[in-house]
Amino acid sequence: MSKNYHIDTIPNQNDPAGSNGGFLVSAFLLLALLLFPAQPALSASSYIVTETVEVFEYDLLEPEAQAEPAGAAYGNYGPFRVVAADTVEMTGTVDSYTPALFRQMMKHFPGIKRIEMLDCDGSVDEEANLRLARMIRNAGISTHVPAGGSVRSGAVELFLAGVRRTAHRNAEFVVHSWMDEDGREANDYPANDPVHSEYLDYYAEMGVPRGTAQEFYALTNSVPFSEQLRLSRNDMARFQMVH
Template identity: 30%
Template structure:
């Protein structure tokens, strides 16, 4: 269950999560255990991510900065990347999954003026992209050298934050491999934490690792908390469900929908026994039980298509979580 962004950029990439599988609510509990990433392979997967993420960088006029994905807009064909001093707006070919040599830079201290790329060259090597050239200040016509390196880790890492206060950790942002790493560090560095409070979680850009993040939450026996002003969508609901106990205050938003896609179909268009359901069914059996887990999964993928969201009612929250 992936990303739902109720932000100004509504056409976010990978609107996936829970949708419509079949009109039947019957569940086959004999499905073989399935993992998109096998538990034994998670450590190597994370190590590979860290190696790639360490290469993400931009240099503007000789000053270096790390990069973090901020948002996507498929209709406009751009991705938004955060760096130390502002935001980079990068043209992106979503169909072919590669950047364009079109970009602009908006600095925090001058957000009404863009530095626009000119003569940007795009080099692809071993699934890594380097963009280099100059960016031109539209007010002063000043030019600055520009070089940026991006790769797959920019998209799969997410931009989540996990902030510790006393015995609680407050979770916000978009979930991904970075979130898994944050929870591993939380377990090591803050053993007194026993509550995960969901502030605003818009979903996940990496379901495969997100399910293992949920397993960390269950193994640590954390209580997951949704306050009246909190919200969690799609992959965020997967993590909320993983709490060994759960707290919920009326007004908190839990949003579910179909994940996308298997071929050209979202989960709502796949038969109930389709193999693509396997990893999610395995996960929900683990955290909600062999009967309720699959029932909840099929509820979510019937609740809304991949490009929409269903806010769970109090009755649905009570049924599945309490």
């Protein structure tokens, strides 16, 4: 006679010990199922992935402040170098960009009232040079050529822009004829050509008497563009160009 256990195993009826043996087997099977529940079988396509994660640590450092080079606290603007809140030094050549740089400089340092002209060799754009000169005059800035300073060619017109024009007795001024983009010099144009009025009107605008301006203009144009005529501070004073 069999005994009912809640298992699906039926003992062998022909074995005298079947009932006891079947009972023990069934008991062990039941215990095994309780302790080790059935796991779903892995299909042929199943696999196990092991992923290794590495952790990196970084230190975030703020950039160090860059030290200002000596003497550059105020900055450079083309040929201009600001050395004090009211003073700039000028060295080099005026080109097409110089008026815009001057305007930017005056925006940053509106208190500038003096230009020290150290070594100024003229311009490669005369229109820009005269525009810059008028900007200097409109800003109420004075011009000065210190000892050993040299003002040459178109820079002489720039010097005249100062509301007050001063120069050391050892200052140097160099003049010669202008030349246009076609290689023609002042004396290649007729005396009544409007091109001359551009300069004569500028001298008058800067306060140089008309007669003196004409005399000075004739002197500069007597020297070919490829040559130089050196003038002293006293020479410039004779033409009423130094205060």
